[in-house]
Each structure stands twice: as structure tokens, then as C-alpha cells.
Amino acid sequence: MTALAAGSLARRPRISFRVWLTLWSLIWFGLLVFMFSGLQFAFGPLHLRTFPLDARFIGQWWLFISEGVLITLELAVVSIIGASVLAFLSALARISRVAPLNSLAGLYISLIRGTPLFLQFYFIYQGLPQFGLILSSFLSAAAALSLNYGAYMSEIFRAGIQAVSSGQTEAASALGMTPWQTMYRIVLPQAIRIVTPDIGNQFIAMQKDTALASAIALEELTGRARQAGLPRQHFFEALVIAAAWYWLLTIIFSYFQSRLEQRMAHSDR
Amino acid sequence: MPDAILAIEGLYKSFGALEVLKGIDCSVAPSEVVCIIGRSGSGKSTFLRCINFLEEPDEGVISVAGITLPAGAHTYEHRRQLIELRKRVGMVFQSFNLFPHKTVLENLIEAPLIVKKQTRAEAIALADALLHKVGLSEKRDVYPSKLSGGQSQRVAIARALAMQPKLMLFDEPTSALDPELTGEVLNVMRDLARDGMTMLVVTHELGFAREVADRVVFMDGGSIVEEGPPEQCLVNPKEARTRLFLERYLHNGQR
Numbered sequence: 001m002t003a004l005a006a007g008s009l010a011r012r013p014r015i016s017f018r019v020w021l022t023l024w025s026l027i028w029f030g031l032l033v034f035m036f037s038g039l040q041f042a043f044g045p046l047h048l049r050t051f052p053l054d055a056r057f058i059g060q061w062w063l064f065i066s067e068g069v070l071i072t073l074e075l076a077v078v079s080i081i082g083a084s085v086l087a088f089l090s091a092l093a094r095i096s097r098v099a100p101l102n103s104l105a106g107l108y109i110s111l112i113r114g115t116p117l118f119l120q121f122y123f124i125y126q127g128l129p130q131f132g133l134i135l136s137s138f139l140s141a142a143a144a145l146s147l148n149y150g151a152y153m154s155e156i157f158r159a160g161i162q163a164v165s166s167g168q169t170e171a172a173s174a175l176g177m178t179p180w181q182t183m184y185r186i187v188l189p190q191a192i193r194i195v196t197p198d199i200g201n202q203f204i205a206m207q208k209d210t211a212l213a214s215a216i217a218l219e220e221l222t223g224r225a226r227q228a229g230l231p232r233q234h235f236f237e238a239l240v241i242a243a244a245w246y247w248l249l250t251i252i253f254s255y256f257q258s259r260l261e262q263r264m265a266h267s268d269r
Numbered sequence: 270m271p272d273a274i275l276a277i278e279g280l281y282k283s284f285g286a287l288e289v290l291k292g293i294d295c296s297v298a299p300s301e302v303v304c305i306i307g308r309s310g311s312g313k314s315t316f317l318r319c320i321n322f323l324e325e326p327d328e329g330v331i332s333v334a335g336i337t338l339p340a341g342a343h344t345y346e347h348r349r350q351l352i353e354l355r356k357r358v359g360m361v362f363q364s365f366n367l368f369p370h371k372t373v374l375e376n377l378i379e380a381p382l383i384v385k386k387q388t389r390a391e392a393i394a395l396a397d398a399l400l401h402k403v404g405l406s407e408k409r410d411v412y413p414s415k416l417s418g419g420q421s422q423r424v425a426i427a428r429a430l431a432m433q434p435k436l437m438l439f440d441e442p443t444s445a446l447d448p449e450l451t452g453e454v455l456n457v458m459r460d461l462a463r464d465g466m467t468m469l470v471v472t473h474e475l476g477f478a479r480e481v482a483d484r485v486v487f488m489d490g491g492s493i494v495e496e497g498p499p500e501q502c503l504v505n506p507k508e509a510r511t512r513l514f515l516e517r518y519l520h521n522g523q524r
Contacts, residue, residue: 171366
């Protein structure tokens with residue numbers, strides 16, 4: 001009897017916990033929206049004021065700001081490709097026994113990780129012109145993000161390659177495969193599976209770091225929000241529109257990332 | 270022995286200050302099955318791994334089926350020769366080392382396609398024949414994670430055979446297996462010996478050594494202490510160290 005009661009007690013909350021979770025998520029989200037509804041209440045002596053957002057401003061400018069999403073996405077995609085190439089090459093260099101290459105990659109990683117990303121944007125966009133090298137805002141931003149994320153992702157790639165057991169390399173070598181064939185045919189395909197979740201996280205992080213490009217005059221999401229909101233004293237509304245887009249994009253990417261991981265986990269089992 | 274498949278002269282190997290191999294000379298005739306026994310740490314696995322240069326020897330010369338390679342040579346020509354040597358030497362590892370991202374068939378045809386440049390049809394025909402031989406035809410299209418330990422090791426043997434080697438090295442092929450799974454692997458190896466394959470087997474399976482080996486080599490402290498036919502080496506050893514090893518071995522209740 002007691003065992004039965006305990007069992008049903010233990011089981012019941014587990015089923016409804018997800019429902020509670022969803023319900024409370026909606027409640028908190030509703031409260032967040034409500035906080036910016038501009039409504040005012042009076043409960044006796046207690047006056048409740050929420051922040052007023054200007055619906056007219058939003059209606060007028062949301063399309064202009066939202067168009068920045070395209071540039072944001074374009075920048076993120078170009079940069080993640082650039083970063084992956086740099087990361088892959090420097091990871092190989094860091095593993096190699098060729099001293100000049102290995103140390104060069106070490107210097108690159110140390111230098112980039114030792115300086116702020118924001119500074120790197122300025123270096124490329126406003127520092128290089130001093131020596132006659134002038135890049136557009138987009139190219140500067142793509143270069144800065146690629147260099148920066150390349151350095152961080154290099155360590156991810158390296159760890160992924162080294163996580164493939166040495167037995168794999170030995171088996172391939174024993175079969176007569178050259179070091180390159182072993183890397184290309186045996187180690188890398190396994191390493192890519194290992195690093196996919198981390199690379200996905202880097203892409204999601206980078207998609208938000210593109211906002212820094214607004215400081216070098218790129219008209220992406222944040223840049224457009226500032227352009228629309230600041231002079232009209234409705235910066236808050238403009239930022240809310242931009243934030244909503246970043247948030248939405250992150251949710252979408254996270255969803256596809258988990259789908260991709262599931263598929264990869266499936267294919268070799 | 271001029272017609273030896275494998276000839277090793279003066280093999281030395283150290284890991285840092287630790288001298289693991291202290292001058293090994295050994296030759297193996299075609300179709301000969303040699304079992305190497307000894308305590309762990311006696312250098313028997315390192316010896317095996319030096320033969321196909323998975324461990325780079327410090328000194329010595331190794332010849333396999335007409336390919337001769339000295340230790341410590343790194344020219345382009347030597348690297349090419351090393352590939353030629355490895356094509357002739359199959360190796361089976363304790364931990365199988367199958368490629369987990371490839372199916373059983375893909376594991377078998379990988380090296381024939383990439384290293385020997387066989388056509389796909391040739392490679393698949395040979396792979397199917399080998400899978401039949403090790404009794405795993407029905408596992409052709411599954412991934413290694415779906416195989417038991419014994420099945421994995423049989424696939425690993427087939428993968429090594431797919432390169433049509435002149436010599437097979439076995440590095441404790443049953444040590445990672447549950448006792449009830451060692452039999453199926455030993456059976457495959459027994460068949461292979463009967464078919465005339467030249468084999469060098471590092472093993473703790475003294476029963477197998479006694480039944481299948483033409484010669485048993487006892488290693489201790491990085492040297493070959495005693496070698497001879499199994500009846501001599503395993504039943505009536507001349508050397509005190511061999512006797513001590515066998516006594517301890519039987520005492521520990523291992524087969």
C-alpha cells in the first residue's frame with residue numbers, strides 16, 4: 001500500500017513538471033511583454049507603471065531595422081567559413097612537427113586571444129588605412145571575426161583531432177596509409193563528428209558578435225537600430241527590435257544544431 | 270636463412286632512459302607460426318610494433334619479403350619503402366581499432382582502394398570472400414559499434430588480410446575479449462595458420478601456442494631468453510627464467 005502510494009506520488013509530478021515548465025515560461029514571458037506595455041494601474045495607494053514603448057515608432061521603423069538581419073546573417077556565414085578554414089589550418093599546424101609552422105600558429109592564437117575582439121575590428125578598419133590598406137566595413141568585420149574565431153576554434157579542432165584514439169592512426173598506418181591519407185580518410189571524419197556541437201555553439205556566439213560591426217559603420221541589425229532609434233529618441237524600441245531578431249535567430253540555429261547532432265549521432269550507430 | 274619472410278638483426282629500442290629491446294635477432298620462415306610469450310613489460314609488444322615501424326627502432330635492420338629497412342632512416346625513398354613494407358605486413362591489435370565511421374565492408378576495402386589502388390569491384394570481391402572466411406558475411410553492412418568483441422576482432426583480421434600480406438602480426442588479439450569470446454577468434458587464427466599464413470603472435474594463450482605454433486619465443490627483460498618448438502619451450506624449458514614464468518602462469522590459474 002505504502003509502496004504503491006509512494007510510487008504514484010513519485011510519478012505524478014514528473015508527468016506534470018513539463019506542463020508546469022511550459023506554463024511558467026509563458027507566464028514569465030507574458031510578464032516581460034507586459035512590463036513594456038505602457039499600461040498603468042492603481043491598487044489603492046499603490047501605483048504600478050510599466051515602461052511605455054512607442055508603437056508608432058515601431059510600426060514605422062521595424063522594417064528598416066529588420067532589413068539589417070540579412071547583413072548580419074551574411075556576415076556570420078562568411079565569417080564562420082573563414083574562421084573554420086583558419087582554425088583547421090592552424091590546428092594542423094599546431095599538431096605538426098614542423099617547427100616554423102607550429103610556432104607561427106602558436107603566435108597567431110596567442111596574439112588574437114590576448115587582445116579584445118573590439119580592438120581587432122578597429123585595427124583592421126581604422127588602423128590599416130594608415131598604411132594604405134583600406135577595406136570596406138563588411139570585409140573588415142568579416143576579417144576580424146574570422147581571425148578571432150579562427151584562433152578560438154583552432155583549439156576546438158585540435159582537441160577534436162587529438163580526441164580520435166591513437167589506435168585509429170596506428171591501424172591506418174599499419175595498413176600502409178600515408179599520414180595525409182590517415183588524416184583525411186580516418187581521423188578527420190571522426191574529429192568533425194566530435195567538434196560539431198562546439199562549432200555550432202561558436203556560430204551562435206559569432207552571430208551575436210556581428211553586432212560589434214556597427215561600431216565600424218556596418219549597417220547590420222545593431223547599426224540600423226542605432227541609426228533609426230538614436231536621433232528620434234526611441235533607441236529603446238529600436239534595440240528591442242534588434243534584440244528580438246538576435247534571440248529568434250539563436251533559437252532557430254539551436255534547433256537546427258540539435259537536429260544535426262541527432263542525425264550525426266545516428267549515422268554511425 | 271635466405272628464404273626467410275622476416276629477418277630482424279640487432280633490434281634496439283629505448284623509451285627515454287628505459288631500454289625496452291636489447292638487441293633482438295630473429296627470422297621467420299614462410300608459413301611458420303611463431304608465438305611470443307613473456308611477462309608484461311618484457312618488450313614483446315614493442316618488438317612486434319617495431320617490425321612495421323609503429324615504433325621507430327633505435328638500431329637494427331628489418332627485412333620483410335624482400336623489403337629491407339634500417340632504423341632511423343627518414344629520406345623520401347625510405348618513407349616509400351616503409352609503405353611497401355607495411356603493405357606486406359598485416360597487423361591485428363588488442364583493441365581491434367576498427368574504423369567506427371565506416372561499415373564492416375568499408376573497413377575492409379579502405380586500404381585496398383587507397384593504398385593498393387585496386388578497383389572497387391576487385392576490393393569488394395576479396396572483402397566478401399574474407400568476410401565469408403571469418404564467418405561474418407551477414408555483418409557486411411553494419412557499423413563496428415554493432416559488433417561483439419569477438420566479431421570485431423574477426424573483422425579486424427579480415428581487414429588486415431584484405432591487403433594480402435605476406436606476414437601477419439597479432440598483438441595480444443584475445444586479451445581484450447571476454448573469455449567466452451576468445452574461442453571464435455582463435456579458431457579464425459587456427460584456420461589461417463592451416464592455410465599457410467606466416468604469423469607472429471604475441472599471446473597469453475599458452476594452449477593456443479602449444480597447439481598451433483611451430484616455434485615459441487620466450488622474452489624477458491627486452492631479450493629473447495629461449496626459443497624452440499612448443500614441446501620444448503612450454504613443457505621442458507631449459508632456461509630457469511622460462512620455467513619460473515610458466516610456474517607463475519599456471520599458479521595464477523590462467524589457461
